[in-house]
Amino acid sequence: MNSRAQRNGLIKEITAVSNQHIKDIKALERRKIRNETGLFMAEGLQLVAFALEAGWVAETLVYAKNIKTHELVQQVAAKVYAKGGLILEVSEQVLSKITHRDNPQHVIGVFQQRFGTLSDLASDVEAAGGDMLVAMEGVKDPGNLGTTIRTSDAVGASAMLLIGETTDPFSLEAVRATMGSIFHIPLYRATREEFLAWRQNWPGAIVGTHLKGAVDYRDVKPEDPVMVLMGNEQSGLPDAFADTCDHLVKIPMAGRAESLNLAVSTGITLFRLRESKLEL
Known part of the structure; x- marks a missing residue:
């Protein structure tokens, strides 16, 4: 392993999968380690570039040595270097070890997790000039959650x-x-009990989807700011949460399907509410 210290960051060339830096990054695939360190991985050049553009600071940047001359890689590396981050030039074999992929992404960034404080949530939304918040209760599938974050954005x-x-x-x-x-949607978290106690501080309306919902989702035009509250994939919104909603809605279905995917139903509801605001 060759290394050279620079004025701001540190650049290292690594070829061994047994290197401690690589072991530490690979360990971030485990939730326990992410919780202990407060770090996480973002995989892919565009994803890492989005993060840096949004003002996130990379603790570590990993990229395949054979693409180090790529213009965007150089730009990303320069930003990480300027902020004092660790830059690792590695082989394809090392990248595959980190991601468990035969054809891994050529760039990985390690970032510090961000969660806002629940007590500041309502004021943060107001300060941002926002009119919509998405709340997810007990969501279990990471693909569903990630897709919903993308849709919320x-x-x-x-x-x-x-x-x-x-x-x-x-x-x-x-x-x-x-x-x-x-990297664009601020995240907050709360226990069920904390949310039910905090709910009284929410200044706007809460719209929840529920099987018992008597109102077509297209007929609701709630006051701002609106919170869209969704339950998990299996059991939906618990009764205690449904009771705290100002509006309960359902999405009528013309076919034989009994239900919709959580991310899909959230997206339909959100875009309809956004459309209703434009109609006012």
Whole structure:
């Protein structure tokens, strides 16, 4: 292993999969380690570039040595270097070891997780000039969560609140599914009890989807700011949460399917609410 210290960051060339830096990064695939370190991985050049453009600081940048002359790689590396980050030039074999892929992405960034404080959530949304918040209760599938974060970003939501025992938004699969939106949507978290107590501080309306919902989702035009509250994939929104909603809605289905995928139903509801605001 060759290394050369620079004025700001540190650049190292690594060829051995047994290197401690590589072991530490690979360990971030485990939620326990992510929780202990507060770090997570973002995989892919565009994803890492999105993060840096959004003001996130990379603790470590890993890239394949054979693409080090790529213009965007050089730009990304320069930003990480200027902020004092660790830059690792590695082989394809080392990248495959980290990601468990035969054809891995050529760039990986390691970042510090970010969660906002629940007590500041309402004021943060107001300060951002936002009119929409997405809250997910007990979501279990990382792909669903990542896709919903991406959809929330697309619809212009100001933040996402994760309630109860949810899957980790900073798992590699969830981050991958956000397509970069993890770096644009502020995340907050709360226990069920904390949310139900805090709910009284929410200044706007809460719209929840529920099987018992008597109102067609297209007929609701709630006051701002609106919180869209979704339950998990299996059991939906618990009764205690449904009771705290100002509006319960359902999505009528013309076919034989009994239900919709969580990410799909969230997207339909969010874009309809955004459309209703434009109609006012």
